[in-house]
Amino acid sequence: MASASSHPEHHRISPVFLGLAALMGVSGWAVWSGRAQVTGFAVFLFVVSGWVISLCLHEYAHARTALHAGDVSVGAKGYLTLNPLRYTHALLSVVLPVLFVIMGGIGLPGGAVYIERGRIRGGRWKHSLISASGPLTNALLAVLLTAPFWLDAMEDVPVAFRTALAFLALLQVTAALLNLLPVPGLDGYGVIEPWLSAGARRQAEPFAPYGLLIVFGCLWIPAVNDVFWDAIDAVLRSLGVSDLETYLGLEYFRFWEGEPQNVHLPGG
Template identity: 70%
Template sequence: MKSASARRGTNRISPVFLGIAAVTAVSGWAVWTDFAAAPGVAVFLFVTGAWIVSLCLHEYAHARTALHSGDLSVGAKGYLTLNPLVYSHAVLSIILPVIFVIMGGIGLPGGAVYIERGRIRGRWKHSLISAAGPLTNVLFAVVCTAPFWLDALDGVPDTFRYALGFLALLQVTAAILNFLPVPGLDGYGVIEPWLSYKIRRQVEPFAPFGLLAVFAILWIPSVNHWFFDAVDALLRGLGVTEWDTYWGRRFYEFWEGTPEIPTVTLPR
């Protein structure tokens, strides 16, 4: 059996994650105080750092739920340390989602941690494990939009508001896309335990391509327009306007040049 110190080691938060969280906090402070000479760079670091933190917590939610459902191997794999470098598919889980944000401002999900499903009994448990990750994005979206729907924006610097609005957009898109019932995504993982063995075997070969297929479909102009119209409508219901997300993305893409802060009265 493992010693108590070994068990604690599998649950100790990784210095890598703490470093990412520290960069996010410092860059967020720089955005809030307008400390940085180049606010776009500060927004980029803040939003990217917060996005990676959310990805780590997304995967952690999968692993923690699996642990309590019967898969004790997740601790030995290091999944409970929040270290993004220990994921089975670090490129899919972290690098590609960040590239997607940089390329198109889309919060596409990444590859999930490896769960030993054979250790888990009960279809509901399997569905909950898959749902735990995107539910984390839902929680992040609620937190990011809280200042907007609580009408608590008085005193919030405009640049920070824009960054928060853009981050909210990423979390909402990630939650929606994650819940799509597409093979390889969490939404399919939610319904998969309830499908017949024959259907699951037929769908299984397509799972590695599900994420790329979603990304490719979103490049179709009509689909992209329809999707973001739906996302914007949802964000408006939460108090985040297209103005907020537009300028958040403009500041985020600092390589395009730092935009002039609009001199208009924003809704509070």
Template identity: 70%
Template sequence: MTATTTRSPQRVSPVFLGLVAAMVVSGWAVWHGFGDLTGLAVFAFVVSGWVVSLCLHEYAHARLALHYGDLGVAARGYLTLNPLRYTHPLLSIGLPLLFVVMGGIGLPGGAVFIERGRIRGRLRHSLISAAGPLTNLVFALLLTAPFWLGWVDADTPAAARCALAFLAMLQMTAALLNSLPVPGLDGYGVLEPWLSPSVRRQVEPFAPFGLLVVFACLWVPEINTVFWDLVDWLMDLLGVTGWETRYGLEYFRFWQGQPQNVILPG
């Protein structure tokens, strides 16, 4: 008799563990600094941290859906935290990363398929949709904890505090943008169960374009200014200054050279 073993559909994926390891190792490199390679370390830290947050975002959706009755999320591999399980790798991971590189904006990227017919109750459907943005918000709070707890001071390496600030800012932008009541985003998912069937049918065709519409709106100067003023205000509440997030973006874009004469509050 031969015994066969299969991987549990809820066992954490080695891909996710590798991402966490990359985040930890690159974070250590950022803290200790390696001269001209510091920017590359910041890039690796932010990218790995961003994909980790994407996995946790989608895992939160799937875990709550499982709790409320959709047993299929486990079979589809959503509970393994493997980023390759969350729809198309290019659209779900590559495109959001491109947005990060282009404009320093954290846009939602992944998605999980949930069998809504298995879940009863409008409130439960809303909570499942809200779980993703709330995960980004919690991640932002954890990343900024050293700031609002007073652990960051003049002795903290500039690259380390700026990398943390920038990654936290990406989480904040993702939470805000994904909470908008726009078809295709989680904010609309929170609202959708409370709409009439006729309204939902009319809106449904626009869902694939919701993210693109939001991104296009951010190119409107007036909207862009209001959005970033809100982001800066929220980050300031968490003890992070605009200078720290901006220098974080400069470190992240290591191919443009290291930021010079970095002066941060003590």
């Protein structure tokens, strides 16, 4: 009998994902073209569609790694189609992360795939790799999005497009760093969980549903928030992106507050 993962429809890219990719492409063209009356809204669509695409790729990485480790059930669950509606609850997986971007300019880890851990072959390191694959995907996306910056290829790029890329890269970095925190409920804890004792796992389990809330509660503490954003800015600077570029990207993104005026960036 064919395995659940061998059905072509389980691997076929979802029309929803293709629509998101088309929206990102069209809105990116609109941002590049620089028509003043649509630039801010185009940046908003470009960033939101790009952010949801990154959420899909994050969860796909978990599912694909689990598939190769032995969990063939991910195919029948639709996780390999890149459909954002397949990654658990649409509100928690997509809508809430997008709202956090709108409200605070932070990449909230969203979505989840249910891995049948009993099917995984290869020992504890395979379980760790499944958990790590999601945030590592965000990290890879951050490197790709910032490639024009660290390759010094931004000289003729329109300011709106340049800063939109910077802001989208910032979301990838925040998602990667937040997800890698060793807090129950986040991927970072999933990386170390297989190496903990059974007693330690039992003690941590009740906190898993509240891990993300605990993290964001800590970010309300000014000293913690300052350290967090200093770390984000340091990572982006190492990738050639300045604080000013990410700030302007957020300003363009919030088109309802008015677009930045008379913007000039060094090298732009």
